[in-house]
Amino acid sequence: MTTTRTRVAIIGGGPAGLLLALILHRAGIESVVLERKSRDYVLSRIRAGVLEQGTTDLLRTVGLGARMDREGLVHDGFDIAWRGEMLHVDLRELTGGKTVTVYGQTEVTHDLYDALDEACVPVIHEVEDVTPQDITGSAPFVTYRTRDGEQRLECDFIAGCDGFHGVCRQAIPAASIETFERVYPFAWLGVLTRTPPIQDELIYANHSRGFALCSLRNPQLSRYYIQCDADDDVANWPDERFFDELQARLPSAVAGNLVRGPSIEKSLAPLRSFVAEPMRYGRMFLAGDAAHIVPPTGAKGLNLAVSDIHYLSRALIAHYLDKDDGLLDAYSETALARVWKAERFSWWFTSMIHRFEEHGAFSQRIQEAEFDYLADSEAAQTSLAENYVGLPF
Known part of the structure; x- marks a missing residue:
């Protein structure tokens, strides 16, 4: 078994994991991203493409705004059709100038890969049998397998960004996590x-x-x-x-x-609507679809993942640069407060607009x-x- 070390082991190479790696790199904190699928597969996935104002602001802050601002479509509003009539919801007017941007998740992922390639941040694809180990101890690590054989990645923290069906949430004992779901x-x-x-x-x-x-x-x-x-x-x-x-x-x-x-x-x-809480177990933190799912009606899935990464990256940066663990200790509670508001909105919009x-x-x-x-x-x-x-x- 080959052993390597990093500060943050990120499991999952979707937008959440890649964005966390980039933000940490900008702060001088090393990480390694482990992804089960090939890079071509990740970039072929068709996903949502409506970005909230906060998401676009954060992407610009980390240097990912150029192509988004050039090619993305800013939407000032949208229409709701009902009984043959059209109601226009003027987002810009109703929110004091805020908008959403149509820019596909695939394009966001492309931009993240380009930035990580330029920064030489390691993203290891096609890994198998990924297993978080000693999560509650002082020295967690991740074991996995590549074409080169068995690997061990030692770290300070594990970020579980591996989606609803990933291994990270499943690694938490049932007695230590509670799930809420509506199908x-x-x-x-x-x-x-x-x-x-x-x-x-x-x-x-x-x-x-x-x-x-x-x-x-x-x-x-x-x-x-x-x-x-x-x-x-x-x-x-x-x-x-x-x-x-x-x-x-x-x-x-x-x-x-x-x-x-x-x-x-x-x-x-x-x-489905789904939430797992808490979003922390020992030295492992869940983010994105690993912790919550929303129906796509309100276009919240990718945006919630970005807000999770905002909170988690801020907490990790405070730990390493300021020797302050207050934000890490508050991560789950802080993230879940926003998650549940988005769950409420997505449930309400879904209930209002669909046929039951x-x-x-x-x-x-x-x-x-x-x-x-x-x-x-x-x-x-x-x-x-x-x-x-x-x-x-």
């Missing part, structure tokens, strides 16, 4: 197509046939979603059927703008009253807008 009775069927978007801003649509979302990645790359059964199959949805269903769920004012084209990616994503067949007539009337209140109340729209652009870190 929704439907999924999102998503299609990516090289066609102009239906309009410049997002449309969230509620319809008797189910929810639909019209999104985009750039002016020639559209991302569309429709609500479907949780046990449905992508094979049941050839392109023609998908676009027919999408068009049927949109108001006539915009449905005619839909440009159809062959799908270049099609996927089905079940929806099993809820009956009373719940349907409540849902309609919710929209009517939102349409008539600037205060309600302001609450929606300030949560959508992201609560402050």
